[in-house]
Amino acid sequence: MPITIKDVAKKAGVSPSTVSRVLSNHPRISKETARKVKTIMEELGYHQNVMARSLVSNKTYTLGMVLPRPAEELFQNHFFAENIRGITTQASRNGYDLLMTAGHSEAEELTAVTRLVKGRRVDGIILLQSRRNDPIIAFLRNEGFPFVLIGHSEEEILCVDNDNVQAAFDATQHLIAQGHERIGFVSGPPHLTVSIDRLEGYRKAMNGHWLPMQPEWIVEGEFLQESGYRAMSYLMNLPERPTALVVIDDIVTFGILRGLNELGYRVPDDLSLVSFNNIALAELSSPPLSSVDIGIYQLGYMASQQLIRAIQDDHPLPLRTIVPHRLIVRESSLNLKRNWS
Amino acid sequence: MPITIKDVAKKAGVSPSTVSRVLSNHPRISKETARKVKTIMEELGYHQNVMARSLVSNKTYTLGMVLPRPAEELFQNHFFAENIRGITTQASRNGYDLLMTAGHSEAEELTAVTRLVKGRRVDGIILLQSRRNDPIIAFLRNEGFPFVLIGHSEEEILCVDNDNVQAAFDATQHLIAQGHERIGFVSGPPHLTVSIDRLEGYRKAMNGHWLPMQPEWIVEGEFLQESGYRAMSYLMNLPERPTALVVIDDIVTFGILRGLNELGYRVPDDLSLVSFNNIALAELSSPPLSSVDIGIYQLGYMASQQLIRAIQDDHPLPLRTIVPHRLIVRESSLNLKRNWS
DNA sequence: GCTGTATCCAAAAGCGCTTTCAATTGGCTT
DNA sequence: AAGCCAATTGAAAGCGCTTTTGGATACAGC
Numbered sequence: 143m144p145i146t147i148k149d150v151a152k153k154a155g156v157s158p159s160t161v162s163r164v165l166s167n168h169p170r171i172s173k174e175t176a177r178k179v180k181t182i183m184e185e186l187g188y189h190q191n192v193m194a195r196s197l198v199s200n201k202t203y204t205l206g207m208v209l210p211r212p213a214e215e216l217f218q219n220h221f222f223a224e225n226i227r228g229i230t231t232q233a234s235r236n237g238y239d240l241l242m243t244a245g246h247s248e249a250e251e252l253t254a255v256t257r258l259v260k261g262r263r264v265d266g267i268i269l270l271q272s273r274r275n276d277p278i279i280a281f282l283r284n285e286g287f288p289f290v291l292i293g294h295s296e297e298e299i300l301c302v303d304n305d306n307v308q309a310a311f312d313a314t315q316h317l318i319a320q321g322h323e324r325i326g327f328v329s330g331p332p333h334l335t336v337s338i339d340r341l342e343g344y345r346k347a348m349n350g351h352w353l354p355m356q357p358e359w360i361v362e363g364e365f366l367q368e369s370g371y372r373a374m375s376y377l378m379n380l381p382e383r384p385t386a387l388v389v390i391d392d393i394v395t396f397g398i399l400r401g402l403n404e405l406g407y408r409v410p411d412d413l414s415l416v417s418f419n420n421i422a423l424a425e426l427s428s429p430p431l432s433s434v435d436i437g438i439y440q441l442g443y444m445a446s447q448q449l450i451r452a453i454q455d456d457h458p459l460p461l462r463t464i465v466p467h468r469l470i471v472r473e474s475s476l477n478l479k480r481n482w483s
Numbered sequence: 484m485p486i487t488i489k490d491v492a493k494k495a496g497v498s499p500s501t502v503s504r505v506l507s508n509h510p511r512i513s514k515e516t517a518r519k520v521k522t523i524m525e526e527l528g529y530h531q532n533v534m535a536r537s538l539v540s541n542k543t544y545t546l547g548m549v550l551p552r553p554a555e556e557l558f559q560n561h562f563f564a565e566n567i568r569g570i571t572t573q574a575s576r577n578g579y580d581l582l583m584t585a586g587h588s589e590a591e592e593l594t595a596v597t598r599l600v601k602g603r604r605v606d607g608i609i610l611l612q613s614r615r616n617d618p619i620i621a622f623l624r625n626e627g628f629p630f631v632l633i634g635h636s637e638e639e640i641l642c643v644d645n646d647n648v649q650a651a652f653d654a655t656q657h658l659i660a661q662g663h664e665r666i667g668f669v670s671g672p673p674h675l676t677v678s679i680d681r682l683e684g685y686r687k688a689m690n691g692h693w694l695p696m697q698p699e700w701i702v703e704g705e706f707l708q709e710s711g712y713r714a715m716s717y718l719m720n721l722p723e724r725p726t727a728l729v730v731i732d733d734i735v736t737f738g739i740l741r742g743l744n745e746l747g748y749r750v751p752d753d754l755s756l757v758s759f760n761n762i763a764l765a766e767l768s769s770p771p772l773s774s775v776d777i778g779i780y781q782l783g784y785m786a787s788q789q790l791i792r793a794i795q796d797d798h799p800l801p802l803r804t805i806v807p808h809r810l811i812v813r814e815s816s817l818n819l820k821r822n823w824s
Numbered sequence: 825g826c827t828g829t830a831t832c833c834a835a836a837a838g839c840g841c842t843t844t845c846a847a848t849t850g851g852c853t854t
Numbered sequence: 855a856a857g858c859c860a861a862t863t864g865a866a867a868g869c870g871c872t873t874t875t876g877g878a879t880a881c882a883g884c
Contacts, residue, residue, distance in 0.1 A: 157864045189601030194840035196534040223560035230585040242581045244571040260530030498834045535870035539839045
C-alpha cells in the first residue's frame with residue numbers, strides 16, 4: 143500500500159490540500175509548514191502518484207513519439223540514437239519524459255498517435271519524418287494538438303531543420319577552395335526536399351565562382367551504398383571527369399569509396415569527396431571522410447525545446463528553427479599528400 | 484471538453500459502469516448492449532482516458548527504460564536503435580508503450596528510476612547495462628518491482644543475454660575450418676564477462692582441435708578502434724604471427740583493418756578476421772567483415788516479452804533467456820581469392 | 825404462488841490528486 | 855473596540871475510470 147498525501151497530511155497534522163500545495167510549491171504556504179511537510183514526506187518515503195496528478199491537472203509531462211520504421215538502416219540508426227539523446231536530454235531538463243510507441247504500417251502509426259493524443263497520454267508529439275500529405279500531421283493539426291516535426295515541411299507547422307542549401311554551398315565552396323574546378327554532385331532521390339536544397343546550394347557555389355557545371359556531373363540515386371558505387375563507375379568513365387564530388391550522404395560515399403578502391407583510384411588524390419551527416423563511421427573509414435555535421439543531437443534537442451514551449455505557453459513561436467551545420471574537414475577532401483602518422 | 488464514458492452512457496441509455504464493462508470486454512454483458520455501446524462510442528469519437536484507467540487499476544501498460552549514457556558511440560548507437568526496435572515491437576504487440584527517461588550521472592539515473600517506480604508511472608523496467616553492484620538493480624530488487632536486464636548478471640534476476648562462450652567457439656571453429664592453425668584473440672577489457680566468456684569459447688575451440696595457443700596471441704584492450712590498431716601492430720610484429728584473429732568487437736576490427744591497410748597487408752589473404760556484433764558497418768567495410776550477429780533486435784524483443792510476462796503473471800519465469808547468435812561469414816575470413824562481382 | 829438461480833445492468837464508492845471556496849487567524853486601521 | 859485586510863489553511867468537489875454490491879427481470883422447480 144503506497145503512501146499518499148493523506149498519510150503525509152495526517153502525520154504532519156495538516157490537511158491533504160496543504161500537502162498538495164507544498165508539492166507544487168504554492169506561494170501561499172508558510173515556509174514553516176512547507177518545511178515540516180517536506181520532512182514528513184522524506185520520513186515516510188512519499189512519492190507523488192503521477193497518474194493521479196495527470197488525471198486532474200490534465201498534463202502528463204510526457205512527450206510522445208512514434209518509432210520510425212526501419213529505413214536506410216545505417217544512417218537511421220545513428221540519427222535515431224543521437225536524436226533521442228537530444229530529445230530526452232532537453233525533455234528531462236524540463237521535467238518531461240519521452241513515450242515511444244511503434245507502428246509497423248502507416249495506418250498503425252496513425253492509430254498509435256490517436257491513442258496517445260485522445261487517450262491524453264502525452265502533452266505533445268515529436269514527428270521524425272514527414273511524407274507528403276502526412277495523415278498524422280493532418281490529424282494533429284486538426285486536433286490542435288502540439289507537435290513538432292524534425293525535418294522539412296512546406297506546411298505551416300512547428301519544425302526544426304537544417305539549412306541544406308547553405309550546407310551544400312559550404313561543402314562545395316570548400317572543394318573550390320582546395321583548388322577544384324570540376325566538381326560533381328551525387329544526389330539522392332530527386333523528389334526529396336533535402337536533395338533539391340543541397341543541389342541548389344551546390345549550384346549556387348559553382349555559379350558564384352563562374353565554374354562550369356556539366357549536366358553529366360550531377361547524378362541522382364538513393365541513400366544507399368549501391369547508388370554511390372554506380373555513380374562512381376559512371377562518373378569515372380566520363381571523358382572529362384570531375385576531380386571532386388559533393389555527395390548527398392555518407393553512406394553513398396562509402397559505396398563510392400569502395401568502388402574507387404577496387405579500381406585502384408586513391409582518395410583524395412584522384413578524387414576528393416565531401417558528404418553529409420558525419421556519421422560516426424565517417425571518421426573511421428580510410429581515408430576519413432570530410433562531412434557536413436548536421437547537428438543531429440541538436441535537432442532533437444531543439445525539437446524537444448520548441449515543443450515544450452509550444453505546450454507551455456500559447457505565444458506563437460517562430461515556426462521554423464534552423465540548426466546550424468558544420469563542415470568537418472578530413473582527409474577525403476584535403477589536397478595534401480597522405481600523411482599517415 | 485473530451486468525451487467520457489458518461490457521455491457515452493447517457494447517449495446509449497445505459498450506466499457508465501456498463502460502458503466501462505464494454506470497454507474491458509467483460510463477459511457478463513449482452514452482445515446486444517455491447518454492440519450498441521460500441522456504435523455510440525464510434526459515433527461520438529470516444530477514447531478511453533488512459534490516466535484515469537491507470538489510476539484506478541494501478542496498471543500503466545508502460546515499460547520504463549533509462550537511456551544509456553553515451554559510451555562506445557558507434558556500437559552503442561547501433562545497439563540502441565535495434566534494441567529499442569525490438570523492445571517496442573514486442574511491447575506494442577502486447578499493448579504496452581515504452582517510456583524513456585534520461586540520467587546524466589549514476590545518481591540521476593537512480594533518481595529517474597525511483598520516480599518512475601514510486602510514481603507508479605510504469606509497470607516494469609528494462610535495464611540496458613549493468614555495473615557491478617548496480618544500485619539500480621539493488622533498488623528494484625528491494626522494491627520487488629518487475630525488471631529485466633539485457634546483458635549478463637551473476638545475480639538472481641531476470642535477464643536476457645547471448646551465449647558468448649558458444650559464439651566465440653563458433654567463430655574460432657570457422658577459422659579452423661578455413662584451414663587456419665595459428666589463430667589469435669583480440670579481447671576487450673578483461674574484467675567484463677563478455678571478454679571472459681568469449682575468451683573461453685576461443686580456448687575451447689583451439690583445445691578441441693589440439694591447436695597450440697601462444698600466450699602472446701591473446702591481447703586485451705578496449706572496445707575502441709585504437710585498441711585494434713595497437714593489437715595489430717603488436718601481433719604483426721611477432722616472429723611467429725597468427726594467420727587469423729578472433730576479435731571481440733567490430734569496432735576493434737576496424738582499427739585492425741586500418742592498420743593493415745597502412746602496412747600494405749591484405750585481408751583475408753595475409754590475415755583473416757572474424758569479430759562480433761555484426762554492426763551495419765561490417766557489411767560496408769572493405770573487405771566486408773565476418774561477424775557474429777548477436778541478435779540485438781531479438782535481445783530487445785525477448786527482454787520486452789519476459790518483462791511483460793513477469794508483470795502479468797506471477798509464475799516464476801526461467802531467469803535467464805539466451806538469444807541465439809549467428810556467424811555471418813563475409814570476405815574477411817574467406818580463404819578465397821577476392822571475387823568482386 | 826413462492827423460492828431459487830441465472831443473467832444483465834445501475835448505483836455508488838473510491839483511486840490520489842488539484843483546486844475552488846470558505847474559514848480562521850492575527851495584525852492594523854479608524 | 856469594532857471592522858477590515860492579508861496570509862494561511864481546511865473542506866469538499868471532482869478529474870474519468872473500475873469494481874463491488876446489489877437490484878431487477880426472467881424462468882425453472884417445488
